[in-house]
Amino acid sequence: MAVRLSDQFLEQLRDRIDIEDLIGEYVDLKRAGRLSKGLCPFHNEKTPSFVVYEDTRSFYCFGCGKGGDAITFIRDIENLEYIEAVKFLADRAGLNMPNEEYDDTIIRKKKRMLEMNKEAARFFHEYMKSQKGSAGLNYWLGRGLTPKTITHFGLGYAPDDWDTFMGHMRSKGYSNQELFEADLARKSQKGSLYPTFRNRVMTPIIDLRGNVVAFGGRVMDDTKPKYINTRDTLIYKKGQNLFALNFAKSSKEDSLILCEGYMDVIALHQAGFTNAVAGLGTALTDEQVRLISHYCSKVYLSYDSDEAGRDALQKALGKLTRTPLAVHPLTYTDAKDPDEVIKKFGPERWKSILSGAMNDIEYKLVSIRDGLDISTDDGRAKYLTKAVPVLAPLSAIEKDIYASRLAEETGVSKDAIMVQVKDAERRIARRASRSDFSGLARDLVKPTVHLKAYRAEETIIATLMKSPDFLKKIETELTPDDFISEGYRHIYAVFAERTGSGQSIELDFISSELSGEEISNLVKLKNGDLLVSNTLDEVRDCIKILKEEKKKQNLNNVASLSDEEYLKLFKRGDS
């Protein structure tokens, strides 16, 4: 976002806002010493892990990892743009927005883009129902959808020509530039404008407030690309929405069924499973995980049974098992997706798939066992070696249950298995206590980056927050490229750029330049108990570690450590 308010104004705003009062309007907070605690408004929880820090004017949730300053809070809870959130707070504090810096162009633009999308959705739908659009209507009907479902989802069809859609939108007063900015039209290499969607069946993406924010367009034959989706625009960011959540949020179930595609979701809704949603053309993002945990306490994962689907499922599991959500991957053999299950076998079958769903632990164990022949000693040993780390982070009761099952499956005594599990658990605990960092125990279960490097990065960033003047002294020694994790690299780049132009790097002034996840990370560091000695020497040591680690590791691979490599990592840490 190009809008940048002056530090002076933001400081004024900050001083007028009592973050505890502000958040207290949304969350029932209880004082506990210097902090207050409550139930997190961003995910579903029963015991409070949402903390507001008066000292640092920030909040952090230990359950879902969301954190930030007052602006971030309002932005997320009210679902506003940065500048709108600032205005919201300024109004509340009785402060005028600085005129020379603020104008509401963006807000007006957004509003108009929403109207434009609504008009486009209406057009696609009406066109589908007209004589000329019968190909589209027949496609949907051919997929087994009823007219009621087609209307419910506002499905449509985009004309198979270059002018009809554009002409219609222009007649409604929308300019070429506006159509381009909404990604309803794209530019050819020569610079001429053409409609983004042609001869495709159209699915509008509707946000939680009922606005049409984007479209998915699918071909009706085998032409490539199969799908064209709206790119990021002012009103739509890929990965921040879930398809059909606008309907699913009012479902009576305390669960969501996360599918891969629109078609699965639409078929499930038609069959009465109105709690189905889909990601939109991306791997599951943190934003989506937050959305899910906000609306339910249980999630079923329905991914295709091909390799790409299994891959996506693994990634989704990695993210979801870090939340309090109960996670149930769905498996079925005689159909490739939910749409097919329902068509072939009817809704009853789907119901029984849901009720017989494995939990994530069972699923992990089954996946490990799959490629192994556990009738051999070698197969059993491999199975147990890989299964033990799965059990290590579980509760005592869960450990007992799964160790018993493993014993039954392999014929190895439960006691022997428990010894291994305890051993693995001790390693994790030792690692975690050494990390000085409460969140890391969980991250350890699936490290995303080499731990040593990660801690060095944390220490550098935490120290710079405490002593911003260090930055000047190390800027020639450390460039953003030296960072290994993307988030810290970007944070450091922002720090460096602002310091270079003589601006403050306090959180309140930089939150417009960072992603939600980056802000959360900073807040966690700021309020966490990471021990930094706050000396320049320590920072220099960390820089050395970073550079060494980068040399040593092929860092493209650390994000996908195999289980063996991962176990080695434990062992190295202990030796």
Ligand SMILES: [Zn+2]
């Ligand atoms: Zn939370």
